[in-house]
Amino acid sequence: MSTNSTTSDRVAKVFGEPTPHRRGTVWPARVDQYLDEGIDERDVDRWVQSACLLCSNGCGADIAVKDGRMVGIRGRAGDTVSHGRLGPKGLYGSTPWASSPDRLTRPLVREDGRLVETDWDTAMGRIVEVSKRLLAEKGPLSHGFYTSGQLFLEEYYTLAVIGKAGLGTPHMDGNTRLCTATSAAAFKESFGADGQPGSYTDIEHCDAIFLYGHNMPETQTVLWTRILDRTRGEDPPRIVCVDPRRTAVAEEALRTGGVHLAPRVGTNLALMNGLVRELFVHDWITHEWVAEHTVGVDKLRETVEPYTPEHVADICGIDPDDLRSAARIFGESENVLSTVLQGFYQSHQATASSVAVHNLHLLRGMIGRPGAGVLQMNGQPTAQNNRECGADGDLPGFRNWDNLDHVRQLADAWNVDVMTIPHWAPPTHAMQIMSYAETGSIGFLWISATNPAVSMPESARIRKILAGDQCFTVVQDLFLTETAELADVVLPAAGWGEKTGCFTNVNRVVHLSEQAVEPPGEARSDLDIFLMYADAMGFTDRDGAPVVPWRTPEEAFDAWAAVTAGRPVDYTGLSYAKLRGPSGIPWPVNAEHPDGTDRLYADAIFPTDTDYCETYGHDLITGGTVSEQEHRAMAPAGRAYLKGAPYTPAHETPSDEYPLLFTTGRTVFQFHTRTKTGRARSLDQAAPDAWVELSPADAGPLGISEGDWVRVESPRGAIEVRARIGRVMQGAVFAPFHYGHWNPDDLVDAEHRTANELTMTVWDPVSKQPSFKTAACRVTRLRAGDGPAPAPTNTASAPASGANDVEARVPATGGGSATSSRVLAETPGYALDPSQIESGREDH
Amino acid sequence: MPHLSTYVALADHSEQTLADSLRAVAEGHARQADVFHTCNTLAGWSDQHRQDLAPVVERYGEQEDVDEPERLRADALTSTREGEIGLLRDLQDLHLLATLVHSTWTVIAQGAQGLRDQQLLDVATSSREETTRQLTWLTTRMKQAAPQALIVAP
Numbered sequence A: 001m002s003t004n005s006t007t008s009d010r011v012a013k014v015f016g017e018p019t020p021h022r023r024g025t026v027w028p029a030r031v032d033q034y035l036d037e038g039i040d041e042r043d044v045d046r047w048v049q050s051a052c053l054l055c056s057n058g059c060g061a062d063i064a065v066k067d068g069r070m071v072g073i074r075g076r077a078g079d080t081v082s083h084g085r086l087g088p089k090g091l092y093g094s095t096p097w098a099s100s101p102d103r104l105t106r107p108l109v110r111e112d113g114r115l116v117e118t119d120w121d122t123a124m125g126r127i128v129e130v131s132k133r134l135l136a137e138k139g140p141l142s143h144g145f146y147t148s149g150q151l152f153l154e155e156y157y158t159l160a161v162i163g164k165a166g167l168g169t170p171h172m173d174g175n176t177r178l179c180t181a182t183s184a185a186a187f188k189e190s191f192g193a194d195g196q197p198g199s200y201t202d203i204e205h206c207d208a209i210f211l212y213g214h215n216m217p218e219t220q221t222v223l224w225t226r227i228l229d230r231t232r233g234e235d236p237p238r239i240v241c242v243d244p245r246r247t248a249v250a251e252e253a254l255r256t257g258g259v260h261l262a263p264r265v266g267t268n269l270a271l272m273n274g275l276v277r278e279l280f281v282h283d284w285i286t287h288e289w290v291a292e293h294t295v296g297v298d299k300l301r302e303t304v305e306p307y308t309p310e311h312v313a314d315i316c317g318i319d320p321d322d323l324r325s326a327a328r329i330f331g332e333s334e335n336v337l338s339t340v341l342q343g344f345y346q347s348h349q350a351t352a353s354s355v356a357v358h359n360l361h362l363l364r365g366m367i368g369r370p371g372a373g374v375l376q377m378n379g380q381p382t383a384q385n386n387r388e389c390g391a392d393g394d395l396p397g398f399r400n401w402d403n404l405d406h407v408r409q410l411a412d413a414w415n416v417d418v419m420t421i422p423h424w425a426p427p428t429h430a431m432q433i434m435s436y437a438e439t440g441s442i443g444f445l446w447i448s449a450t451n452p453a454v455s456m457p458e459s460a461r462i463r464k465i466l467a468g469d470q471c472f473t474v475v476q477d478l479f480l481t482e483t484a485e486l487a488d489v490v491l492p493a494a495g496w497g498e499k500t501g502c503f504t505n506v507n508r509v510v511h512l513s514e515q516a517v518e519p520p521g522e523a524r525s526d527l528d529i530f531l532m533y534a535d536a537m538g539f540t541d542r543d544g545a546p547v548v549p550w551r552t553p554e555e556a557f558d559a560w561a562a563v564t565a566g567r568p569v570d571y572t573g574l575s576y577a578k579l580r581g582p583s584g585i586p587w588p589v590n591a592e593h594p595d596g597t598d599r600l601y602a603d604a605i606f607p608t609d610t611d612y613c614e615t616y617g618h619d620l621i622t623g624g625t626v627s628e629q630e631h632r633a634m635a636p637a638g639r640a641y642l643k644g645a646p647y648t649p650a651h652e653t654p655s656d657e658y659p660l661l662f663t664t665g666r667t668v669f670q671f672h673t674r675t676k677t678g679r680a681r682s683l684d685q686a687a688p689d690a691w692v693e694l695s696p697a698d699a700g701p702l703g704i705s706e707g708d709w710v711r712v713e714s715p716r717g718a719i720e721v722r723a724r725i726g727r728v729m730q731g732a733v734f735a736p737f738h739y740g741h742w743n744p745d746d747l748v749d750a751e752h753r754t755a756n757e758l759t760m761t762v763w764d765p766v767s768k769q770p771s772f773k774t775a776a777c778r779v780t781r782l783r784a785g786d787g788p789a790p791a792p793t794n795t796a797s798a799p800a801s802g803a804n805d806v807e808a809r810v811p812a813t814g815g816g817s818a819t820s821s822r823v824l825a826e827t828p829g830y831a832l833d834p835s836q837i838e839s840g841r842e843d844h
Numbered sequence B: 001m002p003h004l005s006t007y008v009a010l011a012d013h014s015e016q017t018l019a020d021s022l023r024a025v026a027e028g029h030a031r032q033a034d035v036f037h038t039c040n041t042l043a044g045w046s047d048q049h050r051q052d053l054a055p056v057v058e059r060y061g062e063q064e065d066v067d068e069p070e071r072l073r074a075d076a077l078t079s080t081r082e083g084e085i086g087l088l089r090d091l092q093d094l095h096l097l098a099t100l101v102h103s104t105w106t107v108i109a110q111g112a113q114g115l116r117d118q119q120l121l122d123v124a125t126s127s128r129e130e131t132t133r134q135l136t137w138l139t140t141r142m143k144q145a146a147p148q149a150l151i152v153a154p
């Protein structure tokens, strides 16, 4: 291994220099760094501790500061998540947006239909006036809050207390509903409470990795790097990929002797039922463990019985032998790691399909030990905190809204009447909030750090709701986004590096992100903005004291940690001081686990006890809630649930009029609606404009060739973008969802490219996550383009293999600025890493 | 056993009423995407119950002329109401219809047991289980809709 630093274009080389290693050994450390052009390492004034905020991976990082400006980023070698690495988004996208000239620096209010600059007192005065008036007229149910997966824990918790103890509204949700709600819902259904069971360290110990609807090389590049370092090392795991596109994961599956299953969009549950059935048929079941630690095995066996490989093959359009091989890999491997993401979460029967992944693990007793784990992923960096803190409507600390004792614990902590806290009905999910805002039944909607005008389904409808007079809208963001343009009041917010706070990655690892620079102009942190509102509204507790007594992020953190006591998500052992160490720390952290916890359920005791669980569960088909009595009658008492459901066809299937399936997704070079990545030159030039991908078989008869402008239409709307003849399965059309009309480069036609114009307003009955992956569409050719589609070529959007003429014409993606990278000769110690704890023992 | 056959006819009829009404509510509140899709799914369940029951109906013969349970018959919802409060009331109507279906299956299951009619018992038991799930969803959805509809809806 070298300690010399190498330089590379990480747009071209997304994963950087490989560091392959043998199974059971620690993942080597490699420190990746990016500095703005013209800045030398010696010029940097100081490095400020943080973690990357551009996906759910949460790679530990330090921010480079020079002359009060963020000028770059460097991975933290001692961080358990990334071992020093950063991906292209983290490297190039973390800092440029901050000094972008179009930052919001002053509040705006709407005057005669136009947004005009004003001061904070005027802007907040307007908000408070409407808020107080509506409270007096209609009560708290007139208020809704729609947040993000990108605020800090302290901000979510503060907002949760304002909403639940100050106002008393159940109408709070985050855009996490769009990206990660199913992950939480699936955990709750199987294990009784939210909480990621597995750990990234499972990668080093497994002999097979199943990726379900998870295009990891596109979404969490550093995590995929970690997997590549195993699949390219000694004694590699086999990969099984479930994805309708021939992604890099699919290619790795074939390379490692695994399987690529490409089910028709919308048929995941049939496939999963087929896999589960195979386990029963071949008796790949750990009977004793199942008997001791689960409930529901007989019912599950009955549910999956009809799903023979042939029947599944029919529904999903796959080869029945591929299903058999995949099941055999699951059934015969010692340790399997499964990861799940949007291909399941944003598709039909989302929760039931994700729960089925748990079923496979539970049937084999493969949970809670190194290598055998489940990672239900998140999309956004702080989605986890939204779920934990209750800004998504759940009660803070994974408490059960249907359990009066849990509600009382919060009422006591906040010193408010238990009746104030909305717990009489399930929390209102995002799509329902919008629907109430549509009729004016919610008359006050506060949106922070998210852009629903682009990211929500049926975006034209959402824009109409936000623009209408029936609902007063406050938007708080870094930029005048497509959503902010429609607001009544716009508040300029400080972003990452301009404020202090914590966030938790998908692997339960908590990082502290310190303020590195001052926010521009009059921009304020989201925490300060929420506190300003709480003060102005005068929310008080039973003794007349402010309901939100804290003033600083650290005080908010401590208040949060205190309410997690005794819950699965236990932060009581964490403090800012402790988080200033070399690595982020995974919860639970408490007296029993002072250094945190690498994986949950090592003791195979699940949080399902009726008095402890976060939910009593749901009917996976209808979403009907299980009652406390019914739950008690099942006496789960620490056993996990095996839950199944039959496959049902998707809500919208192709027809003569709309013969193709429309599905949306991401590209590695953009994040969310591009607010940050679109302002980073290296990233934006790699994926500057929207496109759609068609299979060669579908493109041919439509007369469409690479780079042609096409119109893609569903019953709800249309986009006009360029076509990539790509790697989607026949019958499917893929579009990236990042692109709204905001346009950094004055593109000719940015008005007609929002993929969510086509998607449907329909959601999973349990997780309420909208399905972005199942709509029917038709495609027509408009005119020839003047070159290939603006889609990257070194990712899943690569041209179809075999289509040589296309491959030859499309230039390779690259053009990123130089970054440096250094593999460390000696790997640091990671407190909980089983490879290091076990070294000395010879198990492999 | 004239009365049992009357009840079999009643089950058939009330499942149909429930299915029709679920579909009417689905259409009438199509803007509420979950109501639209779930009501249609649940209507499909009721159709299935009738199909499962069909061979039994044939065996027992339809009994349309017995007065007594006629009074138990409820009319289908042919039109739906507007808005959030309208949705709440429509869901409540569906709940009433589903309750009638549920108790009818309970009664039939008792009769089937007495007669040792295994086929009828199976149909009654499995249908009733699904009717319970229909009722659970209706209750869940009403609980969700009620506060907003009763307090703030325009």
Ligand code: SF4
Pocket: A052, A053, A054, A055, A056, A057, A058, A059, A085, A086, A087, A088, A089, A090, A091, A219, A220, A221, A222, A223
């Ligand atoms: S993997 Fe995610 S968290 Fe890590 S550097 Fe890339 S975008 Fe940032």
